[in-house]
Amino acid sequence: MTVRIVMADDMDLALEGMRAILRQHDSFQVTGAYLLLSEMLQALVELRPNVILVGDKIEPGLDVLALVERIQQAAPRARIVILSNLSDGLIVQELFTVGAAGYLYKNDPLSLCLVEAIQTVMRGRPYLSPTANSEYLLAMQSERAGWQLDAEAREILRQMARGYRPQEIALRRNVPVRRVYSVCERLRRRFGAETNIQLIALAATEGFLF
Amino acid sequence: MGINVVIVDDQDIIRLGVRQSLGDVPHITFLGGYSDVSSFCRSAAAQRTDVVLLDDSLPDTDIVQAYETVQEQCPNAAVLILGSQMSAHDIHRVIGAGALGVVCKNEPVQDMLVVGIRHAHAGQVYLSPSAALIAGRLEPSLVLTPRLDQVLHLMARGCHVQEIAQELSITDRAVYNARKRLREILEVDTNEQIVAEAVRRGLLRGDG
Numbered sequence: 001m002t003v004r005i006v007m008a009d010d011m012d013l014a015l016e017g018m019r020a021i022l023r024q025h026d027s028f029q030v031t032g033a034y035l036l037l038s039e040m041l042q043a044l045v046e047l048r049p050n051v052i053l054v055g056d057k058i059e060p061g062l063d064v065l066a067l068v069e070r071i072q073q074a075a076p077r078a079r080i081v082i083l084s085n086l087s088d089g090l091i092v093q094e095l096f097t098v099g100a101a102g103y104l105y106k107n108d109p110l111s112l113c114l115v116e117a118i119q120t121v122m123r124g125r126p127y128l129s130p131t132a133n134s135e136y137l138l139a140m141q142s143e144r145a146g147w148q149l150d151a152e153a154r155e156i157l158r159q160m161a162r163g164y165r166p167q168e169i170a171l172r173r174n175v176p177v178r179r180v181y182s183v184c185e186r187l188r189r190r191f192g193a194e195t196n197i198q199l200i201a202l203a204a205t206e207g208f209l210f
Numbered sequence: 211m212g213i214n215v216v217i218v219d220d221q222d223i224i225r226l227g228v229r230q231s232l233g234d235v236p237h238i239t240f241l242g243g244y245s246d247v248s249s250f251c252r253s254a255a256a257q258r259t260d261v262v263l264l265d266d267s268l269p270d271t272d273i274v275q276a277y278e279t280v281q282e283q284c285p286n287a288a289v290l291i292l293g294s295q296m297s298a299h300d301i302h303r304v305i306g307a308g309a310l311g312v313v314c315k316n317e318p319v320q321d322m323l324v325v326g327i328r329h330a331h332a333g334q335v336y337l338s339p340s341a342a343l344i345a346g347r348l349e350p351s352l353v354l355t356p357r358l359d360q361v362l363h364l365m366a367r368g369c370h371v372q373e374i375a376q377e378l379s380i381t382d383r384a385v386y387n388a389r390k391r392l393r394e395i396l397e398v399d400t401n402e403q404i405v406a407e408a409v410r411r412g413l414l415r416g417d418g
Contacts, residue, residue, distance in 0.1 A: 010315075010316040011224070011227075011294070011315040011316055011319070012227070012318055012319050012320055013223075013224050013227030013228060013231065013292075013315060013319055013320070014221075014223045014224060014227055014315075015227070016226070016227035016230045016231055016320070017221075017222070017223030017224060017225070017226035017227035017228075017230065018223055018226075018227075019230070020226045020227070020229070020230050021223070021226065035318065057316070106221050106223065107220055107221055107269075109222055110221075110222055110223045111222050111226070114223075160400075160402045161402060161403060161406035162403070162406075163398060163399040163400045163402070163403040164400075165400065193368055194368030194369075194370075195365075195368045195369075195370065196402055197365050197366065197368070197401050197402055197404070197405050198365070198366060198367060198368030198405075200402045200403075200405050200406050201365075201366035201367075201405035201406075201408075201409060201414060204405065204406045204409035204410065205409055205414075209406050209409075
């Protein structure tokens with residue numbers, strides 16, 4: 001059976017590199033490669049890919065969890081494999097919760113991992129590259145594990161980074177201010193931050209803010 | 211006569227992508243890809259290389275240091291930077307140090323790569339459109355004083371005001387003033403925004 005693959009990444013060199021790897025396998029057929037998320041989303045209905053390989057930086061202003069949700073809406077049956085620029089073990093659990101099937105780092109030896117990833121997700125199994133796997137295990141052992149970075153938390157992060165103070169955030173969201181404080185506290189634990197300022201610096205570095 | 215080109219990048223898909231992109235280009239010979247500067251410098255190809263494509267984000271390596279190492283070991287090679295997270299400051303630093311161009315990876319690179327390689331080989335500086343756009347954003351006020359830079363970095367590392375004051379042997383009041391100055395310079399209202407804006411402008415890279 002031929003596996004239909006669609007790829008999207010903000011770097012054409014990366015697309016070209018992946019194409020070179022996949023070309024060596026007769027059972028893989030790359031039916032589309034995109035530099036823009038919007039163009040890929042438009043094409044998905046017609047292309048009906050089995051696997052979507054997508055770089056986490058494809059769309060400025062969209063964090064990786066929102067990215068998976070967006071693609072899943074457009075192609076509910078496709079297996080989504082994320083190619084990440086960052087190594088963050090904690091995000092793995094959250095990614096699989098929102099519906100990703102595989103997770104690789106761009107720094108992995110992709111000439112080996114990419115093919116294995118596609119074959120694994122096509123068997124209906126989740127795939128983590130060996131590096132992602134060990135990062136994930138480490139993250140799960142840390143005290144930072146065990147809490148989902150949900151939509152509320154992501155939104156509060158963004159509002160803080162835009163300069164809203166807890167009282168203003170509470171007003172805008174129509175929740176008590178202690179709710180905002182408790183989400184901030186969990187966020188600090190999630191990112192391993194001492195202060196809200198450090199929290200924002202870490203979240204910005206990991207692409208949750210823009 | 212052909213131009214001998216290598217790529218130094220820790221990501222194998224990028225090395226493969228460059229190999230594919232340069233494969234059929236007339237007068238350009240792709241000698242190979244290397245995952246770090248020292249393995250390139252030790253290679254047999256090093257002394258035959260005309261143009262080195264150098265990744266801007268090699269692990270634990272500052273771009274200017276990477277450039278200078280290549281230049282020391284291969285003084286005859288021209289260096290073109292392949293950037294993925296360069297700030298205006300980085301671009302100015304590396305061109306100032308002597309690199310012959312910057313091409314950003316997140317634009318349609320394949321054609322620009324060829325133009326950039328030809329320019330670099332001819333001894334001319336080439337900036338891709340994205341690189342030129344980023345480089346043009348350098349505002350003089352954004353080169354922070356060493357003191358403001360220290361305060362910014364300590365804030366991003368999670369230090370409280372008292373800790374920052376102690377670390378830098380200054381008063382709490384001086385820290386509050388530094389934060390106020392940072393808010394003015396970055397044109398923001400809160401301390402959280404200071405670091406978000408600093409990350410966005412590349413003032414806090416890799417060590418936040």
